[in-house]
Amino acid sequence: MATKAQSRVTPFRVFTYSMVALWLIIAAFPFFWTLWGSFKVQGDFFSKADWTNAIYGVYTTRETGAPFTGNGYFGAWVTEAFWKNFFNTGIVVFFTVTISLTFGTLGGYALASSGFRYAFWILMAALVFRAMPHITLVSGYLLPFFEWNIWGIKATTIIVLVAINQPFTLWMLHSFFLNIPKDMDESAMVDGCTRFQAFRHVIIPVMWPGVITTGLFSFLLAYNDFAVTSMLLSGENETIIPAIASFLGTTQVEGNIMFAVAAVVSATAPLFVLILFFQRQIVSGLTAGAVKG
Amino acid sequence: MAAGLFRGPAAPFAKQSNEANAMKHRTFFWFILPTLSAMVLFIALPIVSVFIQSLFVQHEQVLVVSESCGPFGCSETTAIDAGATAKLREEQPLGRFNGFGTYTNRSHLAFAELSDAWRMTESWGAFWDTLMDLPFYKALIFTLTYTFVVTPLVLVLGLAIAVGINKLPTLIKGPSIFVSLLPFLVTPLVGSLILAWMVDGDGIIGATLQIIFDEPSLSLKASATLTWIMLMVYGVWHTLPFSFITFYAGLQTVPKDTLEAAQIDGASKWQSMRHVIVPHLMPLVSFVTLMLLMDNFRVFEPIISFSAQGHAQSLSFYIFNDLRESGNPLYASAGATSMLTILGVMILLGPVLVRTWRDFNSKGH
Numbered sequence: 001m002a003t004k005a006q007s008r009v010t011p012f013r014v015f016t017y018s019m020v021a022l023w024l025i026i027a028a029f030p031f032f033w034t035l036w037g038s039f040k041v042q043g044d045f046f047s048k049a050d051w052t053n054a055i056y057g058v059y060t061t062r063e064t065g066a067p068f069t070g071n072g073y074f075g076a077w078v079t080e081a082f083w084k085n086f087f088n089t090g091i092v093v094f095f096t097v098t099i100s101l102t103f104g105t106l107g108g109y110a111l112a113s114s115g116f117r118y119a120f121w122i123l124m125a126a127l128v129f130r131a132m133p134h135i136t137l138v139s140g141y142l143l144p145f146f147e148w149n150i151w152g153i154k155a156t157t158i159i160v161l162v163a164i165n166q167p168f169t170l171w172m173l174h175s176f177f178l179n180i181p182k183d184m185d186e187s188a189m190v191d192g193c194t195r196f197q198a199f200r201h202v203i204i205p206v207m208w209p210g211v212i213t214t215g216l217f218s219f220l221l222a223y224n225d226f227a228v229t230s231m232l233l234s235g236e237n238e239t240i241i242p243a244i245a246s247f248l249g250t251t252q253v254e255g256n257i258m259f260a261v262a263a264v265v266s267a268t269a270p271l272f273v274l275i276l277f278f279q280r281q282i283v284s285g286l287t288a289g290a291v292k293g
Numbered sequence: 294m295a296a297g298l299f300r301g302p303a304a305p306f307a308k309q310s311n312e313a314n315a316m317k318h319r320t321f322f323w324f325i326l327p328t329l330s331a332m333v334l335f336i337a338l339p340i341v342s343v344f345i346q347s348l349f350v351q352h353e354q355v356l357v358v359s360e361s362c363g364p365f366g367c368s369e370t371t372a373i374d375a376g377a378t379a380k381l382r383e384e385q386p387l388g389r390f391n392g393f394g395t396y397t398n399r400s401h402l403a404f405a406e407l408s409d410a411w412r413m414t415e416s417w418g419a420f421w422d423t424l425m426d427l428p429f430y431k432a433l434i435f436t437l438t439y440t441f442v443v444t445p446l447v448l449v450l451g452l453a454i455a456v457g458i459n460k461l462p463t464l465i466k467g468p469s470i471f472v473s474l475l476p477f478l479v480t481p482l483v484g485s486l487i488l489a490w491m492v493d494g495d496g497i498i499g500a501t502l503q504i505i506f507d508e509p510s511l512s513l514k515a516s517a518t519l520t521w522i523m524l525m526v527y528g529v530w531h532t533l534p535f536s537f538i539t540f541y542a543g544l545q546t547v548p549k550d551t552l553e554a555a556q557i558d559g560a561s562k563w564q565s566m567r568h569v570i571v572p573h574l575m576p577l578v579s580f581v582t583l584m585l586l587m588d589n590f591r592v593f594e595p596i597i598s599f600s601a602q603g604h605a606q607s608l609s610f611y612i613f614n615d616l617r618e619s620g621n622p623l624y625a626s627a628g629a630t631s632m633l634t635i636l637g638v639m640i641l642l643g644p645v646l647v648r649t650w651r652d653f654n655s656k657g658h
Contacts, residue, residue, distance in 0.1 A: 012562050013460070020457035020469070026530065028472045030487045031479075033497065046495035054497065103328040110324030115315035120653055122325065124646065129336045131638045133591035135609045136631035139616055140339030143346060143386060143624060163335030166328050195320045224480040226594050227609070231616060241482055245597060248486075261490070264483050275474050279467070282474065286535065287542035 031268065038265045039068040042258050072262035076247075082263055084236075085243040089223065092154055092239055096161040096222040100169050101215050103162065105207065108173025109199060113185075123174065126167035134164060134227040141232065152234030160232060161222050168221070169214055172285070176210030177203075213285040216278055223270070240267050340635065347395055347628030349388040351621075354378045388625065395629040401429045402633075429630065432611040433637075435521070439607065440589040443528035447585055448578065450529065451536030456566070458537070459544045470538065477534035485527050485598035492523060517604040524605055527595050532588065536581045543577045544570070586641055608634045 036054070037045035043059030053059060057067035064071065076082045111119045141160065145151040180203065188198040223241075230242035238246070244267060247260045275282065316324070355377040360369050382388075397404050410423040424430045458469050476484060491498045494512050503511045513519045547570055555565040593609035596602055602610060608630060615627035 010562075016453075016457035016460060019453055020461065023454050023457075023533075024469060024472050027476050027534070030491060031475055033491065034487045046490075046493065048495045048500050051497050051500060103331060106324045107328035110316060110321050113316040114321045116318070116321070119321070122329065124649065126332070127649075128639070128642065128646070129332060131587040131590075131642050132336065132340075133593070133609050133612075133634055133638070135591075135593060135612045135616075136343065136634050137336060137339045139612055139624070139627040139631045140341075140343035140346065141335075142616065142622070144342060147386065159331070160335050163331040166332050167336075170328060195316065195324075199324075220478060224482075226480070226482045226597075227613070231613075241480055244486070245482060260486075264486055267483050268479055271478055271480070272475070275471060275478060279471055279474065282478070283470065283538055283542070287539050 034261060035265055038072050038258070038261045039070065040258075041069060041071065045258065045261060072258035073266070075256055075259040076262040076266065080247065080259055080263075082240070082243065082266065085238055085240045086266075088154065088233075088237055089239040089241075092158055092161070092229070093219060093222045095154075095158045096165065097215055097218045099158070099162045100165045100218045101211055103166060104169030104173050104214065104218075105211060107166070107170050109177050109203060111170065111174045112177035112180075113182075123171065126170050130167035130171070134225070135231075137164070138227055138231045145232070151232065152237060154233070154237050157229060157232045157237075160228055161225060164228065165218050165221050169218060172214045172217070173210060176207070176214070180206060209281075212278075213281045216274070216282055217285055219274070220271075343628045343631045343635075345628075346387065346624050347632050348390060348392060348625075350391040350395060350625045351388040352378070352381050352385065355381060391625065395625045396633070399427065400626055401629050403427045403429065428606070428611065429633070432606045432608045432630075435605050436590060436592060436607045436609075436637075438521070439525060439528060439592050440586060442525050443532065443589050444582060444585045446525075446529050447532050447536050448581060451533055451581070452540050452571075452574070454533070454537045455540035455544055456570070458541060470541075473534045473537060475534075476530050477532065479531075481531065481594040482598055484531055485595035488527055488530070489599045514599070514601065514604075520599070520601045520604040523599060524592075524595050524601060527599070528589060528592065532585060536585065539577055539581050540574060543574045547573050583642075583645055587638070590638060590641060608637070 033054075040054060040057050040060045041063050043063070044054045044057050047053040047059070050058075060069055061067050063069075111123060137160075142151070145156060150156045184206070185195075185198040185202045188202045189195065193201065226241045226245065229239045230245060233239065233242065240263070244260060244263050247263055355374040356371050357374045357377075358369055358371050360367050362368075396402055399406055406423070406427060410420055414420040414423060425434070454473075458466060458473075461469060479487075490496050492502075492513050493499050494503070499511075499513060502513070503509055513523050551569055552565055555569050560568070591609050592607045593613065596605060596607060596610045602614070606614070612627045612630045612634070615623040615630065
């Protein structure tokens with residue numbers, strides 16, 4: 001439909017294109033720069049004298065004999081044992097996502113199928129809970145958790161993250177289940193299924209698109225969390241994000257800031273892959289609530 | 294990200310309530326039990342726990358007075374009984390009851406200091422300086438400034454970029470959206486750290502600024518104003534993709550006929566934007582605004598990454614700092630700040646909640 005009027009080069013068009021180009025540079029450049037710089041030594045990545053040093057790797061060549069070095073990565077993964085934190089993150093994120101989705105699908109289905117007033121109030125309460133800054137809740141956990149001796153272990157953090165995740169999961173899946181035609185499970189019940197059997201045999205096979213989208217956001221919440229994981233996990237159970245924060249304190253003093261840079265790049269890599277494969281689902285999830293309105 | 298919010302839950306409820314097939318109370322109970330108990334145990338009860346905690350303060354140290362008599366008379370010495378103090382604190386970790394004392398002390402609402410300042414200070418400027426010396430108000434003012442600067446900027450810029458990307462050839466759209474998603478989905482701590490390294494005095498942006506302004510000691514972290522601006526720039530960078538992608542999706546649903554009719558009637562690009570596109574996107578604007586307000590109000594990680602706490606503290610950071618107080622966490626202080634923060638969230642969310650409640654009631658319940 002490219003009519004003449006639409007393909008003409010107007011000042012307005014030039015302006016919008018340059019706005020978009022500028023934004024894309026602002027969005028991508030920091031990541032590219034840090035990825036590139038993570039293969040250099042500190043003298044290049046933080047090069048006061050001449051920023052082109054970071055591109056050509058002047059100090060890196062002088063110190064290591066090659067323009068690129070994996071020293072930062074070796075330091076982070078081997079010396080600082082960052083792989084342990086990655087392993088912890090794997091466990092915490094896996095169980096958080098699985099349990100969240102299990103609880104969330106059951107609850108979201110119930111909220112979508114019940115017409116009673118209390119279902120509305122549960123959704124409203126969930127909205128208020130969704131707005132709570134996470135750190136306000138953390139200050140309520142610490143004393144009881146110390147008292148019951150469950151502070152520091154992964155299971156506690158997992159169940160806390162599941163709970164914090166529930167409001168969002170409920171809203172998302174509730175609105176997804178509303179779009180599944182009512183006739184499907186109701187005709188199964190007319191045929192003699194119980195509600196749970198109808199859920200098991202009729203709803204579960206068709207719910208995966210919604211569950212995958214919701215799961216992506218549960219993953220992001222658990223993976224990106226700092227407030228909960230930094231306050232509730234002991235040293236050996238630490239996940240990557242609080243580990244990076246504590247790196248900052250120790251490595252900066254020892255002049256090993258490149259360890260932290262390498263760790264940051266390593267922590268971004270899984271997110272990069274996630275967006276690469278699930279871009280469509282992420283975009284549809286972000287806009288699910290809004291666009292149908 | 295609360296999906297389905299602006300369709301409002303009321304509609305399906307109203308439609309369904311007469312149907313015999315609505316889920317029975319008993320079944321509903323079993324389905325909702327896991328999620329509800331998770332939320333009650335780990336969101337609702339902690340709020341109660343925070344409140345109780347905020348009413349107590351740590352026990353003072355137990356002092357023992359001993360009299361020692363020598364050849365020149367007796368003298369009294371006061372010493373701290375470390376054993377008894379530890380034992381008392383062990384037995385009653387909450388401490389002693391203090392009522393609303395923590396709320397009104399200098400670190401929080403500081404009523405006494407405020408009324409003093411009100412009486413003593415001559416000008417607004419002096420009063421403002423006193424206010425910015427009080428930690429709670431300092432954190433509150435930063436949090437509110439951040440929220441109400443970043444939110445409108447993100448709304449306007451997000452709309453502009455959505456319109457721009459919508460005009461791109463299809464081939465470039467996908468990669469553009471991919472790139473745009475990065476700042477939003479990256480871990481806040483990591484994303485702000487990446488920017489913090491770049492604006493560092495030795496980093497690429499920081500060093501370039503020093504060359505441009507020809508001032509080798511220029512540091513964005515040294516001045517309070519520059520620190521605030523830096524944090525807000527990060528905030529815009531981080532949340533812009535959310536508003537832009539939502540608006541971009543909304544633009545796909547703008548009715549083509551109306552746009553063409555407007556063009557035929559001689560409307561300029563700007564006029565059709567103003568009178569066709571923006572009104573069509575209005576419901577999205579309120580959705581995005583709500584989400585942005587909630588997320589910006591809890592600003593926290595960038596302050597750690599930029600190590601900006603000297604010049605800017607947010608409410609979340611203030612709580613975190615109290616809890617991190619090495620060896621001696623200030624539970625009462627953190628609790629009081631948390632309760633006041635929750636109150637702030639409720640005020641922020643108030644209009645939305647009232648509106649949803651009205652919608653729900655007007656649907657004939």
